[in-house]
Amino acid sequence: MRWRPALLLTAAVVLLAAAGAVTVRASTRKATVPTLHLSATAEQWRVHEVNRQLAIALHNNGDVPVRVTRVEPVLPSFDGEATVGTDALLPVGGLRVDVPVSYGTGTCVPTAAASHVVVTAHPEGSAATQRITIPLPDPNPLLDRLLAADCATQRIQRSVTLRFGPWTDAGAAGLRGDLVVERTAAATGTVQVRELDGNVMYRLELPSAVPLAEVTAAQPTVSVPLTARPARCDAHALAEIKKPFEFLATVTLEGGDPLVTAVPVSDDDKAALDRMLRRICKLPG
Numbered sequence: 001m002r003w004r005p006a007l008l009l010t011a012a013v014v015l016l017a018a019a020g021a022v023t024v025r026a027s028t029r030k031a032t033v034p035t036l037h038l039s040a041t042a043e044q045w046r047v048h049e050v051n052r053q054l055a056i057a058l059h060n061n062g063d064v065p066v067r068v069t070r071v072e073p074v075l076p077s078f079d080g081e082a083t084v085g086t087d088a089l090l091p092v093g094g095l096r097v098d099v100p101v102s103y104g105t106g107t108c109v110p111t112a113a114a115s116h117v118v119v120t121a122h123p124e125g126s127a128a129t130q131r132i133t134i135p136l137p138d139p140n141p142l143l144d145r146l147l148a149a150d151c152a153t154q155r156i157q158r159s160v161t162l163r164f165g166p167w168t169d170a171g172a173a174g175l176r177g178d179l180v181v182e183r184t185a186a187a188t189g190t191v192q193v194r195e196l197d198g199n200v201m202y203r204l205e206l207p208s209a210v211p212l213a214e215v216t217a218a219q220p221t222v223s224v225p226l227t228a229r230p231a232r233c234d235a236h237a238l239a240e241i242k243k244p245f246e247f248l249a250t251v252t253l254e255g256g257d258p259l260v261t262a263v264p265v266s267d268d269d270k271a272a273l274d275r276m277l278r279r280i281c282k283l284p285g
Contacts, residue, residue, distance in 0.1 A: 036064075037060070041057045042143065043055040043098065050242045056071055056100075061094055066090045067121060068088040070119065074116050077106060079104050086099050106146055112138075112139070116136055155253060157184075159186065159191050159253050160181060163266075164178065164265065164266075189253065189254035190215070192251065194252060196212060202231055203231040204227070205228075206224065248262055
């Protein structure tokens with residue numbers, strides 16, 4: 001029976017070796033990369049509206065800070081949306097961080113298709129990046145509104161062009177000019193301009209007739225006389241306004257529903273209007 005101690009010793013060595021192997025494997029196992037819990041919405045403030053951007057509002061709902069380095073909007077109902085690089089730190093607690101992205105041009109569909117953003121992100125302090133697909137709320141009233149606005153503009157542009165004619169200095173009365181309405185070759189019926197609105201900085205005085213203008217195959221061009229003058233003269237408003245040269249026209253095509261679009265304003269138009277406002281309001285140039 002003297003072989004038993006040797007057998008027990010051999011078994012003990014095997015067990016110790018196995019335990020050592022387990023210890024080595026455990027110590028060399030890679031650290032677990034935390035799962036990132038992000039959510040997103042699409043917002044738009046005046047500054048983004050001017051630049052045709054969406055603010056992708058990112059929220060970190062996890063328990064580690066997250067750094068986002070890239071945001072890619074995927075908007076099936078828009079053409080030309082653009083990916084942006086960024087360096088946005090999302091703190092713990094769901095604090096919102098906005099990343100502006102260009103949304104392109106809306107197509108003429110009734111409602112926006114389900115959309116999402118793809119973000120490249122990593123836990124703060126880690127180099128392990130992740131690509132995360134985050135759905136945007138669906139249905140999405142903001143995307144629907146942007147689609148409708150772009151579609152209205154496209155439909156109007158297929159049938160008519162709008163522009164301001166040359167401006168004439170009218171002294172204290174402001175500037176005299178015209179809204180020039182020209183029917184395009186692609187138009188298929190009567191086009192009416194029902195209204196033309198001023199804005200926070202500029203008031204437009206127009207004839208009281210409704211419609212303001214009507215163009216047909218027989219009369220494809222009409223000019224509507226108007227006067228532009230300051231609507232207010234405080235420098236603070238001039239400095240803060242995001243769209244000082246937005247003039248919205250309400251148009252109907254072949255008696256259909258009213259569509260609204262902005263009249264294009266050239267650099268010469270902007271310069272003439274700005275000079276007039278500063279002259280009458282006695283603001284520095």
